[in-house]
Amino acid sequence: MAGNSFGQGFRLTTFGESHGAALGGVIDGCPAGIKLDVAAIQAELDRRKPGQSAIVTQRKEPDTVEFFSGIFEGITTGTPIGFAIRNTNQKSKDYSHIKDSYRPSHADYVYEQKYGLRDYRGGGRSSARETACRVVAGAIAKQFLSEVKFTAYVSAVGDISLSKPYQALDFSVIEKNPVRCPDPQKAEEMEAYIKKIRKQGDTVGGVIRCVIQNVPVGLGEPVFDKLHAELGKAMLSINAVKGFEYGSGFAGASMTGSQHNDHYNEDGTTKTNYSGGIQGGISNGMDIYFNVAFKPVATIMQAQETLNSKGEFVTMQGKGRHDPCVVPRAVPIVEAMAALVLADFTLLQRLNKHQI
């Protein structure tokens, strides 16, 4: 209810503030008998970590995960997997200037209103640092779902966007550039643009596309917990996300039924895929694909007028090391949340048929 858990069968609960002792979580419901590759989990964390390239925050946080339980001799035991990531780089002093002030378009003001107090040393629980825990759990979900392929990439930064459909792109390029864009030329343009924006002390938004392949038919629950509804919630729960669309998305709203309907092949696949791999909330075996829109990071390196807790206007300027554009580091987060949703529904689908 307090909203720090995600999933029902495969369930992640996270804890931890950006400037506390540690972040971490508990994965409850991971089935027994999965051989875990811990290095692969750490590799996913490294895709998210600060300081990995010239276009992301230059903070140095190693983000090393320690597992406490639920794994024995390298195999999951079916019991809860507890883990923590120590905060090793909390420079609390960096944040003293914001103790009594509410940063524009940050959650400082609403936290104080909601709880009556807040951990003023940073974003606290609203910091995107929390997503490191999601990446850990998502990496385990990926290993559980070893047959399913999750691929996310940056499809837009500011006004620079990919026009090619995902089928025309070479996914092996994604991790070869710091933007995580599968079109090398666009990647260069995006990188140059991010650097320019950073030089201006500004930030910029972007879009991530995610493609899920080799999904079995039948995942998703038909009414409130439709597969795309949970994917949408999962994505919208990531910091800075403003929109989600799947399949034909917003463009589908201007189409006619005769254009939009996907016609069957004899094997149950469809000739087109405006449906985005989901019919009535249930996977149909075709590729699932969706877009996630991210707003520009609110912390900018320019002076801004804002409010303090006494109701006075004060001038504030972002300090420290922040991301000029969040999407390159958000790619593994999008994949992680997608994997958590699919892992959960994979388990839940085991409940739907009578077995004698």
Place this chain on the structure above:
Amino acid sequence: MAGNSFGQGFRLTTFGESHGAALGGVIDGCPAGIKLDVAAIQAELDRRKPGQSAIVTQRKEPDTVEFFSGIFEGITTGTPIGFAIRNTNQKSKDYSHIKDSYRPSHADYVYEQKYGLRDYRGGGRSSARETACRVVAGAIAKQFLSEVKFTAYVSAVGDISLSKPYQALDFSVIEKNPVRCPDPQKAEEMEAYIKKIRKQGDTVGGVIRCVIQNVPVGLGEPVFDKLHAELGKAMLSINAVKGFEYGSGFAGASMTGSQHNDHYNEDGTTKTNYSGGIQGGISNGMDIYFNVAFKPVATIMQAQETLNSKGEFVTMQGKGRHDPCVVPRAVPIVEAMAALVLADFTLLQRLNKHQI
């Protein structure tokens, strides 16, 4: 887990297929002491009902709600509110032609794969008829939240869309035309277009905008259950929805931080509202606004080739009385789901502070 419940504190569970005896639901967690206006609940149902105008399905279903419990002398008692809506117009014969065939872009095929069998008489549980129950519960949620104002309207049908911001529109116009569009001229264009599309035996998609006003500060839980994440899930759980965006939405992805940041007034309100009334997943007291994209209805009155359960191609043509465009009737559903989300978070917010 089977996904027929929505909400935690204010929780709706629904049941019922399009061609069974009845649909209905249980609202668990509605606080005691709310004076209910039952006529107002029925009026919301009437906004959703078939046959209400020339541009929606001409089926005649009165959709009368019967309450079983939880209300005593016109006041909620805090105990669960059970209700049902009888299906009075199930013409099962209308559907015999689809018994063994999978309608394109419908859920027939995935239901059969998921459950091993399906109620072939209609959409069963995947029918939008299920949303009548949401409208009942949403109407009660609105009465619980009597201070909050929920307004949804059609902002696009096919390529015809409103360009004006919601602040420039006269909401009192919405219910005065069958499209539920607050711009009278655009409403006429949309109506003419829908009629034309229907004459072609085709269907068309559209967009609904929803505005929630007078929301208290502090609603929403900060991590997975962000206010906009639950709103997104709520909307994506409505039949035919393909996308959700709030505040600046997808357009925000191409903006810079210096453009996008909302600056404070002295009273904690903001000068702009790109945030869409939500910061870090928590309401900030500004208007919440979002867009919901609907695909065109899959049932068209044109012959289509499709698959039957033997894996053969067959020709199928929609029969009966279907909506050429779903958005006019979806307006009250969007409002209902928004009200359910806000009711839930209003209750949950009572838990967050220590009271001595």
Place this chain on the structure above:
Amino acid sequence: MAGNSFGQGFRLTTFGESHGAALGGVIDGCPAGIKLDVAAIQAELDRRKPGQSAIVTQRKEPDTVEFFSGIFEGITTGTPIGFAIRNTNQKSKDYSHIKDSYRPSHADYVYEQKYGLRDYRGGGRSSARETACRVVAGAIAKQFLSEVKFTAYVSAVGDISLSKPYQALDFSVIEKNPVRCPDPQKAEEMEAYIKKIRKQGDTVGGVIRCVIQNVPVGLGEPVFDKLHAELGKAMLSINAVKGFEYGSGFAGASMTGSQHNDHYNEDGTTKTNYSGGIQGGISNGMDIYFNVAFKPVATIMQAQETLNSKGEFVTMQGKGRHDPCVVPRAVPIVEAMAALVLADFTLLQRLNKHQI
């Protein structure tokens, strides 16, 4: 959260007051493909219904269940099963004398304190009439678990109790006497005692023993949701229940480990069964057995002094037709709740192992 649902995978939500229009419920998560015997469900309801013998309440309530959804051509579809039982015998006038008074050892006073108001026409939601819905759902759970055998019986009424272990009893006798006691001589004693107590305008408590046989190994979750913990909660949630013990129970507290340990046979069964079929919260394949203690019904046909809503003492005397002893009619309720617990854990156990 408001506590009207039970179970996670196989989940029952109930609604309805004793004197409203109807009681009913929704079973969400019943797997698809179960052939339902509706007559068998009604037969379970008939075991619980008033007026069935000379030693229970003489109210006439047919308690006929109507199913709304989730069943198609006699088979469960995997979608929620909605149902209702009409209240046909609400003599609201019978209860006018208690409108402003709190019956001793009833929930009138706490309801009014909890909710600020109450449906004064009867017990409202605290009436044991609610358990009719549990019997419906339990009957479906039994059909889902067709291999498992649930047997409950009355093992004590007042001071008259069975001393024989359940293995020495003939379960086929249970339904052959109105007390539902498998020892014919004790049954006669109990029946005579109940009649005597009723003649005195008094009531008496009793104990029900339940035995669950042919349970697969592995049901139950190891920490908070231990199989016996959920069984205990299930039983304690039945009206008038004051205690629960399983296996050796309270007697086990005075034993030594060398006496109490159950030693294995070669096939994994055990020579003794002090454990009551459950080890560490997980079924071990041996018979599960437990006792449930019921207090005497609070409504007695004697004058009692009690309090009214003005804080004054008033004299009150039970009217109408009440049970002098609740245990004969509670036997099917105990079985129903046991079946709901086992159905739920049977589903949940599908989630615990990796399947490749």
Place this chain on the structure above:
Amino acid sequence: MAGNSFGQGFRLTTFGESHGAALGGVIDGCPAGIKLDVAAIQAELDRRKPGQSAIVTQRKEPDTVEFFSGIFEGITTGTPIGFAIRNTNQKSKDYSHIKDSYRPSHADYVYEQKYGLRDYRGGGRSSARETACRVVAGAIAKQFLSEVKFTAYVSAVGDISLSKPYQALDFSVIEKNPVRCPDPQKAEEMEAYIKKIRKQGDTVGGVIRCVIQNVPVGLGEPVFDKLHAELGKAMLSINAVKGFEYGSGFAGASMTGSQHNDHYNEDGTTKTNYSGGIQGGISNGMDIYFNVAFKPVATIMQAQETLNSKGEFVTMQGKGRHDPCVVPRAVPIVEAMAALVLADFTLLQRLNKHQI
């Protein structure tokens, strides 16, 4: 669903095996603004820890709790409280003799059947070591409910039991003897008996009584989540518990209604309290009291024949340092679980009334 969480509003999730790196948990839903006394939390852990007296296990485990999050400047922030307790004394070698054998009346066999594998180094997740996490969370719940008084004590060890009602006992004596029994003479007898039993290499069971005082009226949800049903589940989820009874308990089953009914005083209190402070599942403001029966510890220091994983009989003898009687150390666990239940229902009760 995997059963490692307890509570809805005030929710504890635990992780950790007896022989892994650490145990720990997350408390989600603890309200913001509670000043925490960390020393008092550690003091509760010390009441549970091994080695505290001559009649409990002589293992040396300091059981020091480390908090990771959710507390800022000594005050709860409303965000999840993550914590861990390192396992510092895992002598895995001690357990090699049980790697392939199933200890009688332990969960070894059922774990292996349930999950397909198990952490053979000890009880794993079925070890009572898990309850240390409950004590941490319960200590925080107690501080949240500073007005409510939780007192548990040992009321029986083997056949030695207290006959006095709790009102006649001096609770200040409880912590002054190693048995935690408020009757000094009985405490001595119990202590002597436990020492004798240990010398025999045997173990013995016992009973704990818990009294909860100063409870507000209105806690508990009326149907499935009755206050005593959740208390019962909470207690039955503690290792080795075989039975739970509240108020008149099993003895109430042989009483008549005219004896058992609690009559009101003018202020809404009652003259007697057979109800045990709960009516219809809802607290009535009177003392809540209940008994919890514990079986003898299964690990005995005598040779026992048991089964190995090949289906062969082997002789096994308990090694190491085990409790001859579990109840002295279980006293703080019972209190902790009671506090968790009350904390949860205290929060949930905030949802039940309309507030304008």
